[in-house]
Amino acid sequence: MIVSVFIRRLKPGATFEDFVHEWEADEGFGVPTRVFSAQSLTDPREIISIGFVAVGAEQLAQWLSAAPASEAVRHERIDTVIESTTLR
Numbered sequence: 060m061i062v063s064v065f066i067r068r069l070k071p072g073a074t075f076e077d078f079v080h081e082w083e084a085d086e087g088f089g090v091p092t093r094v095f096s097a098q099s100l101t102d103p104r105e106i107i108s109i110g111f112v113a114v115g116a117e118q119l120a121q122w123l124s125a126a127p128a129s130e131a132v133r134h135e136r137i138d139t140v141i142e143s144t145t146l147r
Contacts, residue, residue, distance in 0.1 A: 061119050064147040065108040073140040078106055081136040090114050090122050106141070 069078060075098045082096070091113035099105035112119060 061110075061112040061114065061116065063110045063112070065106075065110070066145045066147070067106045067108070067137075067141045068143045069104040069106060070140055070142045071104075073104075075103075075106060077140045078137070081140050082108075082133070084130075084133055090118065 067078070069075075079096065092110060093113075094108055094110040096106055096108040099107060114122070
C-alpha cells in the first residue's frame with residue numbers, strides 16, 4: 060500500500076468546495092484508491108489530502124507512466140483553484 064499526503068494552498072477567493080469539485084476524478088483512478096481531504100483548522104486556504112493506494116510501488120509506477128489523459132485534465136482543473144502543492 061502506498062500512502063501520500065498532499066498539502067495544497069488555495070488561491071485567494073477559492074473555496075474548499077471549489078477544490079473538491081475540480082479534484083473529483085471523471086473516470087476513477089484506475090487503481091484501488093481512497094482519499095480524505097479537509098481544510099486546515101488554522102488556515103482555511105490550506106487543504107490536506109491523505110491518499111491510500113492499494114498497490115505496490117512497481118504497480119503504481121506503471122500506472123503513473125500510462126495515466127489516462129483524463130488525469131492530465133483533472134490536474135489542469137485543480138490548478139485553477141490552488142496556488143501550490145506539497146507532496147509528502
